[in-house]
Amino acid sequence: MNVRTTGAERFFAPCPRGLESALAAELTALDAADVKPTDGGVAFAGPLTLAYAANLESRLASRVLWRVGGGGYRDERDLNALARSVPWGSHFHADRKIRVDVAATRSPLKSLEFATLTVKDAVCDRFRDEQGRRPSVDKRLPDVRIHAYLTDREATLYLDTSGEPLFKRGWRRDTEEAPLRENLAAGLIALAGWRPGTAFLDPMCGSGTIAIEAAMIAADRAPGLARSFGFQKLAWFDGPAWQRLKQKARDRVRPPPAEPSIHASDRHAAAVAKTRANAAAAQVEGFLRVEQADALSRPAPAASGVLIANPPYGVRLEDRERIAAMYPAWGDALKARYAGWTAWLFSGDPDLPKKFGLMAERRIPLWNGAIECRLYAYRIVSGRLPG
Ligand SMILES: C[S@@+](CC[C@H](N)C(=O)[O-])C[C@H]1O[C@@H](n2cnc3c(N)ncnc32)[C@H](O)[C@@H]1O
CATH class of the missing domain: 3.40.50.150 (Vaccinia Virus protein VP39)
Structure with a gap:
């Protein structure tokens, strides 16, 4: 497996609308670079290990998404080619169960459902071409979540480093009512x-x-001390480094x-x-x-x-x-x-x-x-x- 070591990965953390500036301040305090609040979230950059810290420490983010590909597109064929160009096999194992979610604003594509299938097929085809086997889909309990975000011209592909959304701190047992997130x-x-x-x-x-x-x-x-995260299922997950970071958080x-x-x-x-x-x-x-x-x-x-x-x-x-x-x-x-x-x-x-x-x-x-x-x-x- 190919472990990426570049120090300038790009991330996007969605959050409840209205909290973008507060989240930007939080991410800056975690040493994130190029922090840019936009509507509904904050883009930022840093090493992959920043995903550990952002997931563990952010009180405001809903997720931390790692950008793995993207570019201009006009139709499903372009989306398929973009999704196929991502080296998925170096990011996670073929035996992981995946889920794909697509969100769009002003996308020219007619069906988001079809766009979701397009991305899923591209991921599986790339695995089959390279490894002769492909991940299976599990919408309820996926190991790996893939997000595609489509605008009028750009498609961006993300791997979700959070897994369950971050408002789930891991302590809530009682879910019969609808409390605030x-x-x-x-x-x-x-x-x-x-x-x-x-x-x-x-x-x-x-x-x-x-x-x-x-x-x-x-x-x-x-906030993340009592739960696990999506990045633990990704190929670059470094267990000892993660344990050290968690121990530091416990100690304080x-x-x-x-x-x-x-x-x-x-x-x-x-x-x-x-x-x-x-x-x-x-x-x-x-x-x-x-x-x-x-x-x-x-x-x-x-x-x-x-x-x-x-x-x-x-x-x-x-x-x-x-x-x-x-x-x-x-x-x-x-x-x-x-x-x-x-x-x-x-x-x-x-x-x-x-x-x-x-x-x-x-x-x-x-x-x-x-x-x-x-x-x-x-x-x-x-x-x-x-x-
Ligand atoms: C919308 S809920 C709050 C939910 C809470 N923020 C959470 O996340 O679980 C409003 C609460 O106000 C309480 N409440 C309503 N009138 C009240 C009053 N006069 N004094 C104290 N509590 C009251 C209700 O019992 C209810 O639990």
């Missing part, structure tokens, strides 16, 4: 500018995603403080239990104080701090009415008890600011999947707000 939760914290040392509260914590991400930051716990994990300054609460006992169980699974329970409380009546846990919440957004009409009635009371409660705090509310409800009755200082557009949301920032002062 971990990288979006980490993105809210990055946009709010919260750093350990400042008090933190999520008073509507649900399963605890945001507070657990804050606790992982306070613990300096790498901080012990929990005597008195946690990260707080999470929810009015439902089931949510509190879930948050506790998830914090324990993420190995950060000592960084977090979890309580059952109503956000409208709970006192502030410190004289100043950062509150981040993803309040409920009712789908059914009666829920919407009940929730709409809660906001003005919550706004009043914050003014009465949280002077000195900054509250950041993440919501897909465009009417939230009207209901809340406070003047948002910032409104940051951010996508939760396909749903356009906003992160609203409120500086809480007692009585009426300025402006």
